[in-house]
Amino acid sequence: MSQPPDVESLRLLVLVGELGSLGRAARALDISQPSASKRMSTLERRLRLELVERGPGGSSLTTAGRVVSDWARRVLDELDVLLTGAEALRGERDAELRVAASMTVAEHLAPGWIAELRRNADGLYVGLQVTNSGTVADLVRRSEVALGFIESPSVPPGLNSRRVAADRLAVVVAPHHPWSRRRRPLTAAELAATPLVVRELGSGTRDTLERAVGAVQPLLELGSTTAVRSAVMNGAGPAVLSVLAVQADLADGRLVEVPVDGLDLRRSLRAVWPSGRKLGGHAATLLAVAVRSSQ
Amino acid sequence: MSQPPDVESLRLLVLVGELGSLGRAARALDISQPSASKRMSTLERRLRLELVERGPGGSSLTTAGRVVSDWARRVLDELDVLLTGAEALRGERDAELRVAASMTVAEHLAPGWIAELRRNADGLYVGLQVTNSGTVADLVRRSEVALGFIESPSVPPGLNSRRVAADRLAVVVAPHHPWSRRRRPLTAAELAATPLVVRELGSGTRDTLERAVGAVQPLLELGSTTAVRSAVMNGAGPAVLSVLAVQADLADGRLVEVPVDGLDLRRSLRAVWPSGRKLGGHAATLLAVAVRSSQ
DNA sequence: CTGACTCATAGCCCAAGGGTATGACCTGTT
DNA sequence: AACAGGTCATACCCTTGGGCTATGAGTCAG
Numbered sequence: 001m002s003q004p005p006d007v008e009s010l011r012l013l014v015l016v017g018e019l020g021s022l023g024r025a026a027r028a029l030d031i032s033q034p035s036a037s038k039r040m041s042t043l044e045r046r047l048r049l050e051l052v053e054r055g056p057g058g059s060s061l062t063t064a065g066r067v068v069s070d071w072a073r074r075v076l077d078e079l080d081v082l083l084t085g086a087e088a089l090r091g092e093r094d095a096e097l098r099v100a101a102s103m104t105v106a107e108h109l110a111p112g113w114i115a116e117l118r119r120n121a122d123g124l125y126v127g128l129q130v131t132n133s134g135t136v137a138d139l140v141r142r143s144e145v146a147l148g149f150i151e152s153p154s155v156p157p158g159l160n161s162r163r164v165a166a167d168r169l170a171v172v173v174a175p176h177h178p179w180s181r182r183r184r185p186l187t188a189a190e191l192a193a194t195p196l197v198v199r200e201l202g203s204g205t206r207d208t209l210e211r212a213v214g215a216v217q218p219l220l221e222l223g224s225t226t227a228v229r230s231a232v233m234n235g236a237g238p239a240v241l242s243v244l245a246v247q248a249d250l251a252d253g254r255l256v257e258v259p260v261d262g263l264d265l266r267r268s269l270r271a272v273w274p275s276g277r278k279l280g281g282h283a284a285t286l287l288a289v290a291v292r293s294s295q
Numbered sequence: 296m297s298q299p300p301d302v303e304s305l306r307l308l309v310l311v312g313e314l315g316s317l318g319r320a321a322r323a324l325d326i327s328q329p330s331a332s333k334r335m336s337t338l339e340r341r342l343r344l345e346l347v348e349r350g351p352g353g354s355s356l357t358t359a360g361r362v363v364s365d366w367a368r369r370v371l372d373e374l375d376v377l378l379t380g381a382e383a384l385r386g387e388r389d390a391e392l393r394v395a396a397s398m399t400v401a402e403h404l405a406p407g408w409i410a411e412l413r414r415n416a417d418g419l420y421v422g423l424q425v426t427n428s429g430t431v432a433d434l435v436r437r438s439e440v441a442l443g444f445i446e447s448p449s450v451p452p453g454l455n456s457r458r459v460a461a462d463r464l465a466v467v468v469a470p471h472h473p474w475s476r477r478r479r480p481l482t483a484a485e486l487a488a489t490p491l492v493v494r495e496l497g498s499g500t501r502d503t504l505e506r507a508v509g510a511v512q513p514l515l516e517l518g519s520t521t522a523v524r525s526a527v528m529n530g531a532g533p534a535v536l537s538v539l540a541v542q543a544d545l546a547d548g549r550l551v552e553v554p555v556d557g558l559d560l561r562r563s564l565r566a567v568w569p570s571g572r573k574l575g576g577h578a579a580t581l582l583a584v585a586v587r588s589s590q
Numbered sequence: 591c592t593g594a595c596t597c598a599t600a601g602c603c604c605a606a607g608g609g610t611a612t613g614a615c616c617t618g619t620t
Numbered sequence: 621a622a623c624a625g626g627t628c629a630t631a632c633c634c635t636t637g638g639g640c641t642a643t644g645a646g647t648c649a650g
Contacts, residue, residue, distance in 0.1 A: 004303065006637095007302065020594090021597090022596085022597065023596070023597080031638095034599080034616090034639090037636075049384055056648070057595080067398070070519055071373070071406075075370060079299070079370050082363065085363070085366055089344055090343050108547055112547035116470055116548060120471065175588050176414075176415065184373065227312070247546055248542070252376075252407035255406065293548025326609090327609060328627090328629095329628085332629060351616040352627065
């Protein structure tokens with residue numbers, strides 16, 4: 001009992017809200033009306049909530065249905081990011097546009113840009129390679145990718161570059177952590193003296209952090225940004241993470257940012273391409289999309 | 296072919312990354328090791344990506360696996376919001392703590408607060424009622440709920456209140472909309488003269504908007520914030536939405552905010568409770584959580 | 591009163607995904 | 621050298637969730 005709702009049912013719920021009838025939603029999903037009816041019933045049974053108001057003139061969402069539908073849509077949006085990203089990741093060989101990106105860009109920005117690009121250039125198949133900033137520069141230099149995105153503070157030689165987004169590291173803690181009630185900002189020394197949840201050595205985030213505060217004391221060393229994020233939310237301790245990774249959590253209170261004095265934790269995310277050459281075709285469009293969405 | 300990945304497989308992927316072996320992940324999910332193995336294979340086949348590096352000493356994520364795992368975690372987090380919210384919605388009758396909230400709070404903030412509250416008060420069952428701000432005030436006055444959250448500009452009589460979060464409406468367009476390339480802010484008059492994608496009459500967002508700019512010209516009238524958001528992303532036209540609803544889209548470039556001159560689109564989200572009485576028990580804790588996560 | 595729409599129920603069927611049993615592989619220990 | 625203990629994969633069976641078609645109940649408009 002209490003199984004997780006499956007994604008297609010959530011999509012069905014959203015569609016019912018938009019189209020005003022179970023039957024129309026069924027047609028949109030390319031399933032039969034009875035299937036949709038049964039699916040919706042099981043979704044309601046699983047959540048133990050009445051979600052749709054059925055009537056002979058169609059169906060509409062109940063109040064609960066509207067709220068759940070909104071949450072559902074966010075789930076579907078994140079899934080969309082995953083699928084767009086996965087498709088780009090898989091390309092590599094036969095892609096029509098190959099790009100490389102460092103972790104932060106690949107995780108948080110690239111899927112959106114690619115989705116936007118593809119909305120204009122229909123059916124375009126993009127290949128996305130994810131590595132560290134140094135390798136991205138190499139790939140661009142050897143023309144194995146048409147465009148690269150890096151997060152290093154300096155522009156590697158032999159490349160043109162354009163700033164496409166701003167990023168900043170933030171000290172974050174769980175809401176019940178004592179630091180969330182501090183009245184004055186942390187000092188750099190306090191931060192350096194406190195054991196932190198950190199990424200592994202060699203990650204861009206860890207590099208930026210150590211460049212700013214010197215050596216850090218690892219409390220827990222984890223292999224991905226969101227693993228760190230989860231650890232912090234579960235009360236493991238403070239961490240320093242890209243605001244891109246935690247903005248939603250800051251907004252809805254799952255995490256709290258702690259201001260810090262005397263540290264510059266900003267960094268630019270840049271697009272790079274072979275110097276001299278002028279960008280053309282899809283690469284130029286993607287760059288334009290990226291630049292435009294940064295402001 | 297190309298079926299959507301199911302949620303449990305995503306959870307499995309995340310767990311493999313955290314625990315370092317398929318078997319341990321299987322135990323964590325309370326399924327057998329062969330099931331996990333098969334599941335992971337089908338996930339890889341569906342995404343057509345190699346996600347885990349299998350070896351006799353355990354399994355680790357490939358580069359692609361780490362990236363996908365991060366996206367997966369975000370999907371799971373949103374699903375968590377949905378489930379927490381659904382549980383709160385369903386309470387109502389036998390809940391140990393009953394609260395009421397207007398749409399904006401219920402959608403974007405309440406699930407996080409409730410999850411946080413329950414992390415401290417284990418097993419607490421919270422009932423959440425979602426209506427408009429006026430009804431919330433009534434419910435609080437009649438003590439049908441212990442605490443309410445409203446988004447109206449003034450505090451209804453007979454109630455104590457405390458500001459728990461700031462909100463602001465923002466003009467947003469799709470990235471390829473001409474307004475995204477404007478160099479100077481919109482004027483209030485321009486905004487009033489442009490047909491907008493709006494919520495239905497009576498919604499808090501619509502009210503706030505009309506109070507600020509006078510009458511608006513509906514281009515499309517939709518029943519939920521995220522429906523409006525989707526319409527905008529699909530190029531229907533500009534809309535004015537709570538930043539809480541669109542911050543993630545602004546960050547990853549799916550939407551672009553257009554600055555406006557001469558309009559105050561800010562609003563406060565407030566907690567309300569019967570005046571005179573002092574808040575106690577879980578209600579007081581929830582208020583503290585809400586206040587704390589707002590800063 | 592009939593046609594057109596809504597949704598629900600019944601019965602059938604397939605395939606996805608669960609479990610157990612087993613085997614291949616590697617590593618460290620005896 | 622052989623074995624114990626860990627990894628993961630394969631083979632097999634079985635249950636069930638969810639798909640389909642066919643049908644019926646209800647409502648509304650012409």
